[in-house]
Amino acid sequence: MATEVTPLTVKPLTERPSWQALEAHYKEIAGVHLRELFANDAGRAERYALEDCGLFLDYSKNRITDKTIKLLLQLAAESGLRDRIDAMFSGEKINITEKRAVLHTALRAPKATSILVDGEDVVPPVHEVLDKMAAFCNRVRSGEWKGHTGKRIRNVVNIGIGGSDLGPVMAYEALRYYSDRAMTFRFVSNIDGTDFAEAVIDLNPDETLFIVASKTFTTLETMTNAHTAREWSLAGLGGDESAVAKHFVAVSTNAKEVTKFGIDTANMFEFWDWVGGRYSMDSAIGLSTMLAIGPENFAAMLSGFHKMDEHFRTTPFEKNLPVILGLLTVWYTDFFDAQTVAILPYEQYLKRFPAYLQQLTMESNGKHVTLDGNHVTYATGPIYWGEPGTNGQHSFYQLIHQGTRLIPCDFIAFEKTLNPLGRHHAMLIGNVFAQSEALALGKTEVEVKAEGTPDWLVPHRVFEGNRPSNTILAERLTPEVLGTLIALYEHSVFTQGIVWQIDSFDQWGVELGKVLAQRIIAELESPTEPTGNHDSSTKNLIRRYRNDHH
Numbered sequence: 001m002a003t004e005v006t007p008l009t010v011k012p013l014t015e016r017p018s019w020q021a022l023e024a025h026y027k028e029i030a031g032v033h034l035r036e037l038f039a040n041d042a043g044r045a046e047r048y049a050l051e052d053c054g055l056f057l058d059y060s061k062n063r064i065t066d067k068t069i070k071l072l073l074q075l076a077a078e079s080g081l082r083d084r085i086d087a088m089f090s091g092e093k094i095n096i097t098e099k100r101a102v103l104h105t106a107l108r109a110p111k112a113t114s115i116l117v118d119g120e121d122v123v124p125p126v127h128e129v130l131d132k133m134a135a136f137c138n139r140v141r142s143g144e145w146k147g148h149t150g151k152r153i154r155n156v157v158n159i160g161i162g163g164s165d166l167g168p169v170m171a172y173e174a175l176r177y178y179s180d181r182a183m184t185f186r187f188v189s190n191i192d193g194t195d196f197a198e199a200v201i202d203l204n205p206d207e208t209l210f211i212v213a214s215k216t217f218t219t220l221e222t223m224t225n226a227h228t229a230r231e232w233s234l235a236g237l238g239g240d241e242s243a244v245a246k247h248f249v250a251v252s253t254n255a256k257e258v259t260k261f262g263i264d265t266a267n268m269f270e271f272w273d274w275v276g277g278r279y280s281m282d283s284a285i286g287l288s289t290m291l292a293i294g295p296e297n298f299a300a301m302l303s304g305f306h307k308m309d310e311h312f313r314t315t316p317f318e319k320n321l322p323v324i325l326g327l328l329t330v331w332y333t334d335f336f337d338a339q340t341v342a343i344l345p346y347e348q349y350l351k352r353f354p355a356y357l358q359q360l361t362m363e364s365n366g367k368h369v370t371l372d373g374n375h376v377t378y379a380t381g382p383i384y385w386g387e388p389g390t391n392g393q394h395s396f397y398q399l400i401h402q403g404t405r406l407i408p409c410d411f412i413a414f415e416k417t418l419n420p421l422g423r424h425h426a427m428l429i430g431n432v433f434a435q436s437e438a439l440a441l442g443k444t445e446v447e448v449k450a451e452g453t454p455d456w457l458v459p460h461r462v463f464e465g466n467r468p469s470n471t472i473l474a475e476r477l478t479p480e481v482l483g484t485l486i487a488l489y490e491h492s493v494f495t496q497g498i499v500w501q502i503d504s505f506d507q508w509g510v511e512l513g514k515v516l517a518q519r520i521i522a523e524l525e526s527p528t529e530p531t532g533n534h535d536s537s538t539k540n541l542i543r544r545y546r547n548d549h550h
C-alpha cells in the first residue's frame with residue numbers, strides 16, 4: 001500500500017530548520033508585550049497590513065516581529081507550500097486517502113480556463129451545470145416554473161447536512177439583502193424531526209420546492225428528511241406521484257441514488273467527487289443561494305472566490321493574505337499552545353459565518369496523522385468558534401480579555417453598512433476597533449489605580465492585554481466580497497494543512513459514529529431484546545430508551 005501514498009518530499013515538520021528557529025524565537029517573544037511592540041515601532045501598523053481583492057488585513061496586533069514573519073515564511077517555503085499550491089490548482093490528487101483531486105477552485109474558474117483531471121477538462125462541465133442552474137433559477141424566480149397544482153413556487157426548502165447545508169445557510173443569511181424577498185427559504189439538516197416539522201409548519205405544499213442536496217445521496221439525515229418531505233409534499237398534493245417532478249430537485253454526484261429516490265435526473269444538478277463537501281457551496285450545492293439572489297449575484301460571488309484564488313496562487317507569500325493568516329494560526333497553535341481561534345464578525349448578516357467556518361476548518365485540519373500515516377508530534381487544527389459582535393461582547397469576551405487562555409481573534413467588519421440607521425454603524429465599528437485595542441494593550445495596574453480604584457479592586461480591573469487579533473475590513477458586504485472572504489479562509493486552512501503535513505481533504509473521523517449509530521438505531525427499534533456488544537453505559541442508555549418505547 002505504501003506506493004499509493006505520495007512520498008514526503010520535505011522534512012518532517014519538527015526537523016525543519018525554520019521550525020527549530022521558531023521554537024527558539026518563541027522564547028524571545030513570549031515575554032514581549034504588544035504595548036512595547038507598538039511603542040517602539042511607529043511603522044508597525046503600516047508594515048503588518050495587506051490589501052488585495054477588496055480585503056484589508058491588519059495583522060499588526062499579533063505577537064510578531066519582522067523575525068517572526070521571516071521565520072514563518074521560511075517555514076512555508078520549507079513545507080513545500082508553493083509546490084502544493086500548484087499541485088492543488090492543477091488537479092493533482094492531493095487528497096491522498098481518498099485518491100481525489102481537490103478542485104473547488106475549478107468551480108469558479110472562468111470559462112476560458114482548462115483544468116485536467118484524469119485527462120479531462122473539468123471547466124466545461126462546471127459551466128454547463130452553472131448554466132443549467134441559472135436557467136432553472138430564472139424559471140422559478142419568474143414564476144414560469146409551476147408546482148403540481150399550477151401555482152408558482154414561493155418557498156424553497158434545502159435539505160442537506162454538513163457542507164450541503166452550512167454553506168447554503170450561511171450564504172443565504174449573508175446575502176439576504178440581495179435576495180428575492182417574495183420567496184421564503186428554509187434549511188433542514190438535523191435528523192431531529194423537529195427541524196423538518198418547524199421548517200414546513202407554515203408552508204403550503206403547492207408552493208414549496210425541495211432541494212435534496214447531498215454529494216453522496218446516502219447520508220442518513222438527508223435521506224430521512226428527504227423521504228419525510230416527499231410524504232409531506234404528496235400528502236398535501238393529493239398523493240399523485242407525478243407531483244414529485246415539480247416539487248423536488250436533487251443536487252448530487254450520485255445519479256444512481258437520485259433516480260432510486262424517484263427524482264428524474266433531468267431535475268438533478270450534478271457535481272463531482274473532486275469537490276469536497278465543505279468546499280462545495282459554489283457548486284450546484286449553491287442552488288438555493290442562486291434561487292435566493294439570482295444568477296448574476298451568484299456569478300459575482302464566484303468571481304470574488306476566483307479573485308482570491310488567483311491572489312493565493314500568484315502572490316509572493318509575504319504579501320499573500322491566506323498564507324499570512326494561515327501561518328499566524330500555526331504560530332499560535334504550535335508555539336503559544338492556543339487551543340482555539342475566535343471568529344468575530346461585526347456584521348449581523350454574517351451570523352452563520354463562524355458555524356460555516358467550523359466545518360471548513362475543523363473537518364479539514366482536525367487530523368492526528370501525517371500524510372505518511374505517522375502520529376503527529378505537534379498540535380494541528382485549532383477549534384474555531386465565534387458569534388457576531390457586539391453580542392459576544394456581553395457574553396464570552398470576558399474570558400478573552402481576562403481569562404487564563406490565549407484566544408487569537410479574527411475581527412471582520414465592513415466600512416459601509418447595507419442598512420444605514422442613524423449612528424448604528426459608527427457605534428458598531430467603534431466597538432470592533434475598541435475590542436482589538438483593548439485586547440492588545442490592556443489596562444495596567446498603574447492606569448487602574450490612577451482612576452481612583454480602591455486597592456482591593458485593582459487586580460480585578462487590570463487587563464493584561466497582549467492578546468492577539470487580526471482585523472479584516474472590506475468596504476461593503478457584497479456577493480463578491482463574501483466569495484473573497486470565504487476563499488481567504490479556505491486557503492488559510494490549506495496553508496495550515498500543508499505546514500502540518502496532513503490531509504486536509506478527507507474526513508474519516510466522522511465514520512465511526514455513523515456506523516455505530518446504524519447499529520444502535522436497529523437496537524432501539526428492535527422488538528426483541530438487543531444483544532449488541534456495548535459498554536455498560538451504552539447498554540443502560542439503550543435499555544432506558546427501550547423501556548419507554550416498547
Ligand code: F6P
Nearest residue numbers: 162163164214215216219277510
Ligand atoms: O459526515 C461528514 C460529511 O461527509 C461532510 O463532509 C459532508 O459535507 C456531509 O457529511 C454531507 O455529505 P453529503 O453531501 O454526501 O450528504
